[in-house]
Amino acid sequence: MKFVIEEFTYVLIICVLIINALISIYGIVYRRSLTKKLLSLTVLSDTVFVAIILAGFIFTYPIVPPVYSDIRGADKDFLLNHASDPLPQALVLTGIVIGLAVNALIAFGIIQVYRLTGTIDARKAVKSLLEEGVE
Amino acid sequence: MIDIIIGVIPFLPAFAGFTIPIVYLVSRKRLVVMGYATIILAITTVLSAIVAYEAFRVEHPFVFRAGGWPAPIGITYIVDRFCALIGLLTSFIILSILLYSISYITDEAYPWYVILVLGNSAGILGVAYTGDLFNLFVMLEVTGVSAYALVMYYRNRPVAIVSGLKYAFIGSLGTSLYLLAMGLTYSFYGTLNLVDFSYKVTNYIDTLHLFAYGLIMILALWTFSIKSGVFPNHFWLPDAHPAAPTPISALLSGLVVNTGVIGLYKFLYIASWNSYRTPLNSIMELASLAVILMGSLSGVFGALLMNIQRDVKRLIAYSTVMNLGFLFMGIGCLTFKGLQATLYYVITHSLAKATLFLSTGVFIKASGSRLLDNLSGSGMKYKAAGVAFAVSTLTLAGIPPLPGFLAKLLLYEALFEYNIALAILMVVTSAIGLLAYMKLLYIVLFGAPISLFRKVDMKLAQATLLILTVTIIIVGTVFLFIPEVTQSIIGSAALQSTINIENYVEYVENTFIKP
Numbered sequence: 001m002k003f004v005i006e007e008f009t010y011v012l013i014i015c016v017l018i019i020n021a022l023i024s025i026y027g028i029v030y031r032r033s034l035t036k037k038l039l040s041l042t043v044l045s046d047t048v049f050v051a052i053i054l055a056g057f058i059f060t061y062p063i064v065p066p067v068y069s070d071i072r073g074a075d076k077d078f079l080l081n082h083a084s085d086p087l088p089q090a091l092v093l094t095g096i097v098i099g100l101a102v103n104a105l106i107a108f109g110i111i112q113v114y115r116l117t118g119t120i121d122a123r124k125a126v127k128s129l130l131e132e133g134v135e
Numbered sequence: 136m137i138d139i140i141i142g143v144i145p146f147l148p149a150f151a152g153f154t155i156p157i158v159y160l161v162s163r164k165r166l167v168v169m170g171y172a173t174i175i176l177a178i179t180t181v182l183s184a185i186v187a188y189e190a191f192r193v194e195h196p197f198v199f200r201a202g203g204w205p206a207p208i209g210i211t212y213i214v215d216r217f218c219a220l221i222g223l224l225t226s227f228i229i230l231s232i233l234l235y236s237i238s239y240i241t242d243e244a245y246p247w248y249v250i251l252v253l254g255n256s257a258g259i260l261g262v263a264y265t266g267d268l269f270n271l272f273v274m275l276e277v278t279g280v281s282a283y284a285l286v287m288y289y290r291n292r293p294v295a296i297v298s299g300l301k302y303a304f305i306g307s308l309g310t311s312l313y314l315l316a317m318g319l320t321y322s323f324y325g326t327l328n329l330v331d332f333s334y335k336v337t338n339y340i341d342t343l344h345l346f347a348y349g350l351i352m353i354l355a356l357w358t359f360s361i362k363s364g365v366f367p368n369h370f371w372l373p374d375a376h377p378a379a380p381t382p383i384s385a386l387l388s389g390l391v392v393n394t395g396v397i398g399l400y401k402f403l404y405i406a407s408w409n410s411y412r413t414p415l416n417s418i419m420e421l422a423s424l425a426v427i428l429m430g431s432l433s434g435v436f437g438a439l440l441m442n443i444q445r446d447v448k449r450l451i452a453y454s455t456v457m458n459l460g461f462l463f464m465g466i467g468c469l470t471f472k473g474l475q476a477t478l479y480y481v482i483t484h485s486l487a488k489a490t491l492f493l494s495t496g497v498f499i500k501a502s503g504s505r506l507l508d509n510l511s512g513s514g515m516k517y518k519a520a521g522v523a524f525a526v527s528t529l530t531l532a533g534i535p536p537l538p539g540f541l542a543k544l545l546l547y548e549a550l551f552e553y554n555i556a557l558a559i560l561m562v563v564t565s566a567i568g569l570l571a572y573m574k575l576l577y578i579v580l581f582g583a584p585i586s587l588f589r590k591v592d593m594k595l596a597q598a599t600l601l602i603l604t605v606t607i608i609i610v611g612t613v614f615l616f617i618p619e620v621t622q623s624i625i626g627s628a629a630l631q632s633t634i635n636i637e638n639y640v641e642y643v644e645n646t647f648i649k650p
Contacts, residue, residue, distance in 0.1 A: 021315075028308055037304055044308065048315045055322030088321060091269060095314055098276045102307045105283055109300045116293045125297050 056085030138199040145261040151175035152253035180226040190219035195642040213266030216628035255281040298374040309361035316354035363395030366433035377448035381496030389489035430463030441571035475629035476545035490527035511582025519597035532572040538611035
């Protein structure tokens, strides 16, 4: 019984992640508002982070932190069965830090577009600049 | 000793970038800040030249273990001959771009400019040298973030900001997908190391793993096509590259687009060398076909759209789309000849494209306009820039004594082995591109001057352009007329990563185990 619930949860999470990713890609490509594009981008990267966390996750109880308390390996088997893989979490941490830089830069760009053209609609902003060929 | 140098090379520019604010606050002089960055990049160039020299002296690639950790756990840098040559090319071109910028970037925001250029060079060098798939992601993002910011350098111009945002959105969409591919790689194969991955791939060949492998390939390919600006994802490139300051256009068009090609090299050649013996072979063939089709469509698109541009920088940007299409066609062959052609084409294209953009920058500064008609006759006014312009345009067009001819010839031979129709398509595409190059050359050099040219003082820029021109001519003549040199540099580099790949990965695998 427990196994069935685990399987179900796993499939459900994966389906949710796929739907999330598709919606956010739609948002980035087709939404006109630059802020909504930015929101979609953060949703997409968070979806990817959750997917990576899921890769190292263990459905079990109790969950312990992945730290050796006894180096001679007395609790090694226990640790292997009850601790999540720490490496995907390290990857996600790196990804979050990098994503922060990109999001801050894009947010700055959106503010600057609003200051210069008075709109945050991507297509209107493009139309309002017909000064091509100036250096 | 050499492995320490490999570890230092990507981090020297990054370190210099972080110390630029201190130098600026102490001196507050443009020449001091720019000179500091130039010296650091000159050191990087010398170091990468040493690495390239050493890489050709020994048979095996060099392995650097960051922090001394053994391989599947720690990050490794693997430098083979291909990567060493790309690293040397990158640091040399960035050095000349920075020298050029000393006389081009004269506004108040120059410290930011220098920081971002240094960060960008650290990213590209990291992409070239890394042997770890996740580190490749980090380095792609370092390159990407600094490139987005550099496109937005003129922050009071709406064009620059909007094109930079377009680039940033599509670029970070790509890297998010690459991160997903890394998650899949780790959860299905349990490793992120390039060589370790290539061994582990063959152990799991059930349906689920085949599916995962295909998905990883699709996501990685999509990301690299975005990074290179190749056909379905080329739309950001003709907006973003012209909106940046001209030296940055040279940096983006000459070097940043190479990151996609290097990534494909690492995925298709190093990480998948072992998959030919397994059912994964069919996936590899599909990936190769997809890369070549994307490349050929991109070539046709770029060549056709080049002919209708009125803005000179947009024209050169479409030429980048076309040439990156050719590079993808070369790297998709998955053969010795394909890699050889790709390597030589990368070198030729980067040198010529950077020179072309930099020389156009002189004319644009003089005439105050980017429209092709207003630039007519400016090539005769500035002799050094005019010579550089002529040489680089003829190189890109593929006129015989210059290196572009040999590059196109090698590519033609490689494609001829793959499929004769693609080889003919490539020749026809080059011919369409040639029309646009000739129009550009004729208008700029021999057109009647219609606008009043301002007097610009760009002696250093013109000297840099002459150095680059001489480099192009030397590269062209030496490689074309002395086949032994071509064989011992380009040929042996391609040989190491295609035919002798087994020795390559075995050496790397053995160095992992040693503490």
